[in-house]
Amino acid sequence: MKISTKGRYALEALTYMASLEKDTPVNIREIADQTGIPLKYLEQIFFRLRKSGILVAKRGPSGGFLLNPALPQITVGDVVRAVETDIKPVVCLKSREHCESGIYDTCVTRLLWKRISDAVESVLDGVTLQSLGDAYKEKKS
């Protein structure tokens, strides 16, 4: 079981942003520098985050990214689902069609993976970016 760097990077970057509590756009280069995430890779990640509505972008000089103010409570689950390609630990959980082994109906392990998946998502959905940002600010001070 691995959490991909996409998910980790996204969360670290957004945590940093949340800790700033700014209402003006934050330059992505600053974020990359502060977090050590490769700039061009972070661009791709932010691209997805914007498409999914978590971030709002402003282009041009003094532009940057902003946590979408219309979403007062962004959860870690929102973020991870936006950037991770598959959040489900086994493909069979996506749908019956995704099961490659043709034993879907008699499969006894799928239920187990489902329980694991639910447990993970329940943690993810229970933590907000704001709380992470606050904790970050606290530690820095």
Added chain:
Amino acid sequence: MKISTKGRYALEALTYMASLEKDTPVNIREIADQTGIPLKYLEQIFFRLRKSGILVAKRGPSGGFLLNPALPQITVGDVVRAVETDIKPVVCLKSREHCESGIYDTCVTRLLWKRISDAVESVLDGVTLQSLGDAYKEKKS
């Protein structure tokens, strides 16, 4: 997040074995045939399972593998830990030394990964092989 085939295969194979409730060795080729798992790959997996004490092997003609009778309650967690290289979703959870980014002490996301990891292991440790085997037998009949 992905569960590797090692973990899945191990569980499917052992579930099949548990459903047989035999006290004589089961031929690994039979298991490979019944489950569709590549034989030589399954050998590697069983090798690990034996080294970790979950399986007992008997070599030579009419040999095979047997669920270790000295372990009355094998859990799914035991199995997955035996075959999976890293069960922790991020390396930082293994130990402070494993964190590559030198921000261990101020890292606020690690706690989140820890909660996820705990949630997963709690599910894994709560399901026994026996229960899976019983369910399998039930479905087959």
Added chain:
DNA sequence: ATAATTCCTATTGACAATATAGGAATTAGG
């Protein structure tokens, strides 16, 4: 002896994750 089995390691192959690259589109400010 022989054949059937597990034992163990090495190597290859396939694929996804990671990262880099390059230019297009947009916009603030002079």
Added chain:
DNA sequence: CCTAATTCCTATATTGTCAATAGGAATTAT
């Protein structure tokens, strides 16, 4: 306008891990 700063978007290269194959050694029942 013009320029520079920024995000936007896609394509490509690189890397690394997982999955699978291979081959022979050790063991043992008959």
